[in-house]
Amino acid sequence: MKTQVVIIGGGPSGLLLSQLLHLAGVDSIVLERKSRAYVLSRIRAGVLEQGTCDLVRSAKAGARMDRDGKVHSGFAMAYNDQIVRIDLEGLTGGKTVLIYGQTELTQDLYEARDKLNGMMFHEVDDVEINRLTGDSPFVTFLHNGEMHRIDCDYVAGCDGFHGISRQAVPANVRTEYEKVYPFSWIGVLSKTRPVDEEIIYSRSSRGFALCSMRSETLSRHYLQCPATDTPEEWSDDRFWNELTRRLPRSVSEQLETGPSLQKSVTPLRAFISEPMQYGRLFLAGDAAHIVPPTGAKGLNLAASDIYYLSNALIEFYKSGSNTGLETYSQKALARVWNASRFSGFMTRMLHNFVGGDSFDVRWEDSLLEYLSRSKAQQTVIAENYVGMPY
């Protein structure tokens, strides 16, 4: 087989890239390790920046998102029974975020690819990238027991944190920056009414809690838990009891509980691999970087990478110019580091650090106290939460 761009990974990054390229007349083939049903069963992000929404619209996959997504003009940060509202719209000159599940977005992207007869292989194995530093790379993979080869101009590594693409960048070229937090999040999806119209991030002496939602009848909650915990250790009763204790009373009084539909544990990690390009390989999304979810930035960074990468590839195929491709890594990384800093800051401010001494606890309390009184500090959070411009 032959194509212009082989895209490894059929998550949001890979699907968005193939769709944007297709609309500009650039051919691609997507290789995905799992089945479509499996990809769509992963419950993840829920907060989309306006830049992400605009990109999804330009990929002609935004109709359902615009119909069903909920615009949020603010969110709350709670601590010690105090609640500070971050007025995103007022503090950023009118910017908001959209609540729309990653699963829904991924489904919309699959449907958009189907409509254009986009070429995609699911349940592939043994993907290998070859001859990256020459003019003619090729990718081999196993599908239905048969080996295949695709010759191409470029390879996009969109295969997430555990993918193989990043490993194709030689170790002596790659610098990895990593911070593993000493705790995880246990997340629960339930068919219950959200406790509030807006998202609530809560810091308590028992640890962090987050009340989010997917719709008026679907709630998504998270609790900080020890890194060694498994979902089996968290019965529904235990989860709801602990959540109640970590929220200000005025909020917990409104909490509707019910059976969980899904439960998962996510370790908190910050990771950035530089550079995001090697020869004819370009990394995008979680394949190159992970941020702790406290800033709601992972999917939005995947989208901004794809914005830079799709434009660079389209520019190359239209005009022969390499400029966008040569500056991709630098542009994408500048935005990634900024979001990593913000996500780290939110994580530090809102969690209990195991082994953290009382100096740290007082320092974090003081930060929240300052936040409640300082419009400048609220503006810093708001401008980062809605997303820095591309």
Ligand code: RFL
């Ligand atoms: P994905 O979604 O991991 O997709 C990668 C795809 O590649 C496939 N793959 C392979 N395919 C072929 N060959 C191989 N060798 C392969 N290895 C892997 C995988 O099967 C998969 O389908 O990466 P992508 O596309 O870069 O998207 C990134 C986002 O998924 C991620 O950043 C977000 O989910 C992060 N995130 C959040 N981001 C936000 O912007 N806002 C949020 O509110 C938010 N909340 C979250 C989150 C992530 C969470 N978890 C579970 C990590 C909340 C949580 C709990």
Ligand code: PHB
């Ligand atoms: C979510 O709704 O899943 C969610 C919301 C905000 C975050 C992380 C996850 O910071």
